[in-house]
Amino acid sequence: MHNSEEFKIPFGPQHPALKEPESFSVALKGEKIMGVDIRLGYNHRGIEKAAEERTYIQDIYLIERVCGICSHAHATCFIQAVEEIANLVVPKRALYIRTLIAELERVHSHLLWLGVAGHEIGFDTLLMYSWRDREVVMDILALLTGNRVNYGMNTIGGVRRDIDPEQIQQTLKAVDILEERTKYYIEVATQETTIIKRLSGVGVVSYDDALRLDAVGPTARASGVKRDIRADDPYAAYAEISFDVITDDHCDVYGRTVVRVKELMESYKIIRQVLKNLPEGPIAVRAPRMIPAGEALSRYEAPRGEDVHYVKANGTDKPERVKIRAPTLANIQAVKHMLKDRYLADMPIVIAAIDPCFSCTDRLVSLSHIDSRDKKTITWPELHQFSIEWHKQQGIDFTQLNKQLEERLKKC
């Protein structure tokens, strides 16, 4: 192919570099990426609609399965909104246990990411090392909650399981081991030449661009944006815990690695504080089966960034509307920006660097211009007409074929 010619290659939905089905259409000129079209929706299961048909208690377990990696994040975020509507005062011990599980989840998610990032740059030793260490935190999660992933720890008004002194001792022991290993990873991330050379200057998003593109979580923090819901709008027990918001000014994939590895250390700090100051008392209050009418918006700092849940209740035992905005949806716009004018070989690691979770992202989204106030419902015939027009614009016209088909049917 001639070098000056632009051509398109499909990337996904099944691709060795992608762990989830997602499709990217990359316009290339030689090795350079001229533009990327992202097509989401392969993982769309219709959870928001399903949530409207189930009771609040059933919804907890459904919404936990929005994403397996940050399952506690989604469940807590949803429950916080429901508790706000129902005016429930959650016992302190429950809030502390929620915080504990949230931080253990962050540890497992960041270690998982470190391994995946290592794999994407061909550094499989790092994948094997970090996944081996991740098993330590998985064991603790299984010990505390009864399951390795999808913990089922939350319920409306508190948590479902208490923790005993023996479990606290084991958790502290595990945190010591993990801290030791994380120090090693910080050393690897900041001194290993392979990592520094491969990741520096790749997938750059400047401070202004991060703000403009609404990046969240470690992606934003690696561009110097000090934004963390745990500190900005504390929920659960974060208001009573001291920790630092880690930022970095490298603005590239290397910066994101450093932020995540350092955040691990902050998580250990939080876990130790939670276990030390764990208040006595009940772990849950009784919640009503019918939630009074009202609406609430809840925010949560998931391992990947800000997670937002909106719940509208109508006085029955089922919600009227649940809306989920997962962190990857906010970050995916930045990916497009990061890939522009970069080389194709950087694509896997740049996509991996935002720690994408497409099962979180695949919600139904309708965009409308900020100035336009018109909200209209499209009827089925209108949608049909729209699709015909759209295909005509793409150069596909079935009018002749349809006429032929009708004539043939008449003859029959």
Added chain:
Amino acid sequence: MSLVKKIVTWARIKSPWILHFNTGACNACDIEIIAALTPRYDLERFGIILKGTPRHADILVCSGPVTSQIKDRLIRIYEQMPEPKFVVAVGTCACSGGVFDGCYNVESGINAVIPVSAYIPGCPASPKAIIDGVVKLLTSLEEKEEAIKR
């Protein structure tokens, strides 16, 4: 059975190559599949290795309840695999639709679309269960082989 065929069958059972395909799962089963391949559980000691393309794979490991967008791709990937091929459904969603059964955008499980050889239930299926399921599949193939010999 010719000698070549014998060697091929022996190699296939001793070293099956797998392809992992997420058919709309919540990621939980996927990370457990990867966890099964990493040092603690080390599925690779059975000669199993994760491949990137369906044309190299003997076993298709699916997780997820099959969303309507992924359905055609799943069939296409299944058709690209060389014979003999086996499908393993990992997780309750892949077995029966699980918590997503009845959602407007999902089929109820992998077997609604393609034939499945082994089911590994669990939400998510733990790495131990995945190893057990894969070993059981391999053992059943070995037994079948023995039966043909007799």
